[in-house]
Structure formats: structure tokens, C-alpha cells
Amino acid sequence: MADAKGQQRVITTQEWRDAELIWDYHQMHHELRPCSAGIGLGSHDLGVASHTVDLYRQGLFPVLVFTGGNSPTTKARFPRGEAVHYREHALQLGVPEKVVLVEPNAANTGQNAVFSRQVLAAAGIVPESVLVVCKPYEERRSYATFKKVWPGVDVVCASEPVGLAAYAEGIGDAKLVIDMLVGALQRVMVYPEQGFTIPQEVPGDVAAAFKQLADGGFDSRLLRR
Incomplete structure (x- = not known):
């Protein structure tokens, strides 16, 4: 700055x-393991979407949700919304369209969790575990948020290894x-x-x-x- x-x-x-x-x-330093679903948290950082795709390709989850609307810091970069742009990026990287769900309304991490749960439920998926992918410096807060608002699910956190x-x-x-x-x-x-x-x-x-x-x-x- x-x-x-x-x-x-x-x-x-x-x-x-x-x-x-x-x-x-x-960073939570979680040991990654297969989960019921992956959830990529929208932000200004397209690396979150790329890393979510990498983890999908590793077979760590069969379905993924990109979640996030817009904020003052992302509106110019992602005018159609964070989750929509993340999804488009994932499809460009070759992820099958049928495995990518979009939650386009969340404005904070709590809503990321609650609304993603709703989107998965609407698709007939009630996950036992979720692999939450976020920015490297947001792992701990994301984990603490998901455990608060979605206490029944096992939460694993990951971020781009940088x-x-x-x-x-x-x-x-x-x-x-x-x-x-x-x-x-x-x-x-x-x-x-x-x-x-x-x-x-x-x-x-x-x-x-x-x-x-x-x-x-x-x-x-x-x-x-």
C-alpha cells in the first residue's frame, strides 16, 4: 500500500x-482426506477456485459448491459475482458442469456455510464432511465459522500451498x-x-x-x- x-x-x-x-x-494444517463435498469460498482471489479444482482432481470430493456474491472489493473484478466467476473458471479448467454447484448470494462466511448447506440439500446431498477451500489467511476463521453454524458436519480446511x-x-x-x-x-x-x-x-x-x-x-x- x-x-x-x-x-x-x-x-x-x-x-x-x-x-x-x-x-x-x-492455517489449520489439516491432513486432507476425502469429504462428501468441497466448498470454495468466494473472494478476490481466483486462486481459491483453482485450488478447489486441484483438490477435486485429486479425488477428495465428488461435488463442489462455489459460494459468494459480491463485496466492495470484488465487484469490479467479478461483476457477475464471486461464485459465478469461480464456476466459469472451474469449467474452463475442465471440471464437469454437473459437479459444480453455485451459491451466488452469501455476503459473509456464516452465510457461505448456511447457504452452501441449503444448495447441497436442494441437490439431495446431506454431507457428513466438507472440505472448505479459502484464502491461506482465512482458514482458521472459516473453520471456526463453519463449526459454529454447521455443527453436525466434519470440517476440513485447505488453501493454496503458498x-x-x-x-x-x-x-x-x-x-x-x-x-x-x-x-x-x-x-x-x-x-x-x-x-x-x-x-x-x-x-x-x-x-x-x-x-x-x-x-x-x-x-x-x-x-x-
């Missing part, structure tokens, strides 16, 4: 260390990526008390890294309470 002079902020070595600690915490530096390079804005990591962690910490997610333990070093980065100006994605 550029400063007032249009220059990219230089990330210090300690800031990268703190960010990498949070990046690793956000490191923080490579992901930031792909986005083209390291400051923005770290802002997103910090914002996602804040939600992991505060959403349980708001009833949106199940609690997740936050180790002391991760909490300290959050404070350092938030106080250091990586705060554009923080909730203002």
Missing part, C-alpha cells in the same frame, strides 16, 4: 517475522496483505463473543505479533469498535 507520496511502505525484518507468525497461525512472501508478491502490495492478516486475526479473537464463531486459542506470541503490527499501522482491515 502506497503512502501519501505514492511510495510502497518498506516492511521491516521484525514486521515480516510477526506477519509470518500470524500467517502460519491462520508462503507469505510469494502470496504478497502475487497481490502486489505487502502492506495490504499484512493488513488483511491482522484483520483476520482480530476477527478470530472477537467473533466468538459476538456469536459468529467457536473460540480458537491464540498463543501469546501470536497475540503479541498482532499488537505490534496493529499498533505499527497495519490496521486498515481492523474492525472499529
